Amino acid sequence: xxxxxxxxxxxxxxxxxxxxxxxxxxxxxxxxxxxxxxxxxxxxxxxxxxxxxxxxxxxxxxxxxxxxxxxxxxxxxxxxxxxxxxxxxxxxxxxxxxxxxxxxxxxxxxxxx
Amino acid sequence: xxxxxxxxxxxxxxxxxxxxxxxxxxxxxxxxxxxxxxxxxxxxxxxxxxxxxxxxxxxxxxxxxxxxxxxxxxxxxxxxxxxxxxxxxxxxxxxxxxxxxxxxxxxxxxxxxx
Numbered sequence: 001x002x003x004x005x006x007x008x009x010x011x012x013x014x015x016x017x018x019x020x021x022x023x024x025x026x027x028x029x030x031x032x033x034x035x036x037x038x039x040x041x042x043x044x045x046x047x048x049x050x051x052x053x054x055x056x057x058x059x060x061x062x063x064x065x066x067x068x069x070x071x072x073x074x075x076x077x078x079x080x081x082x083x084x085x086x087x088x089x090x091x092x093x094x095x096x097x098x099x100x101x102x103x104x105x106x107x108x109x110x111x112x113x
Numbered sequence: 114x115x116x117x118x119x120x121x122x123x124x125x126x127x128x129x130x131x132x133x134x135x136x137x138x139x140x141x142x143x144x145x146x147x148x149x150x151x152x153x154x155x156x157x158x159x160x161x162x163x164x165x166x167x168x169x170x171x172x173x174x175x176x177x178x179x180x181x182x183x184x185x186x187x188x189x190x191x192x193x194x195x196x197x198x199x200x201x202x203x204x205x206x207x208x209x210x211x212x213x214x215x216x217x218x219x220x221x222x223x224x225x226x227x
Contacts, residue, residue: 042206042218043157087156099162100147101216106156 004104006088011110016078020107022071022088030091033101034062034073037085046073046086075109083111115141115211119219126197127227133193134222136207142187143209147216148180151204163190197226 004024012018022032031050035043047055049064049071061074073086088104116139126132136146144165149157161182162170169182181193190209194201202225208216 040204040221040223042221044218045215099145099210100159101157102159103149103156108154 004088004090004102006086006104006107008105009108009110011112012078014078014080014111014113017074017076018078018109020073020075020086020088020109022073022104024069024071024088024090024104026069026090026092028093030093030099032062032064032071033089033091034060034071035087035089035103037087037106039084043087078111080111080113083109085109115209115215115217117207117209117217117219119205119207119222121222122220123223123225125225125227128198129196131193131195132197132224133191134205134207134224136190136192136209136219138188138209138211138217141209141211143190143211144187145210146184146190147208147210148182148190148192149206149208151206151221157206160192194224197224199226202226 006022031048033048034046036046037043046060047057047062049062054063059076064071085106085108087106089101118137120135146163148160150160151157159172160175163182163184165184165187171177179195184190204221204223206221208218211217
């Protein structure tokens with residue numbers, strides 16, 4: 001099975017940098033994904049990691065260490081609109097490509113002025 | 114980009130009635146769609162995997178006779194909540210596989226059962 005943990009809530013200041021951690025215990029996985037979800041809306045894709053290392057995409061970066069069962073999402077130059085929930089998700093092994101996703105508990109980020 | 118729509122966006126119904134939610138991939142074909150449920154302040158929980166032309170695969174603990182899934186075409190999957198009760202009130206979100214490694218999510222349907 002999969003057990004995916006994230007901090008419940010985080011606060012940060014506009015313009016700052018914040019790191020949201022995700023730890024997981026799985027029997028294996030095809031990839032790790034990060035999604036952003038504003039209240040009452042569907043998740044939107046941010047990034048995914050398959051191999052160890054850092055993936056950078058504008059203000060967002062995601063890091064993966066498979067040996068440590070650890071990932072983080074780094075948000076730079078925070079803006080008020082970044083206040084949202086951030087979901088870590090794992091694609092379990094099996095199937096074709098990255099099929100179903102198992103989501104973590106989610107981290108609610110509040111950005112203040 | 115790939116777009117997934119859901120209809121209705123919100124629905125209120127009486128206890129004991131059935132509600133159908135549609136999930137459509139608008140500009141691509143999806144042989145596989147997923148249905149998730151999200152309770153307030155909680156993360157998404159996968160309910161079932163919907164495969165075009167075959168029976169859905171349900172996650173452990175999800176009643177297949179209560180949550181009927183039909184994936185009749187490559188662009189449409191439906192979820193019917195039968196004999197809905199207040200505890201079924203939730204945010205239901207579908208997603209569609211747009212490629213090997215990317216899921217596109219619909220905007221969600223908020224169901225309130227009175």
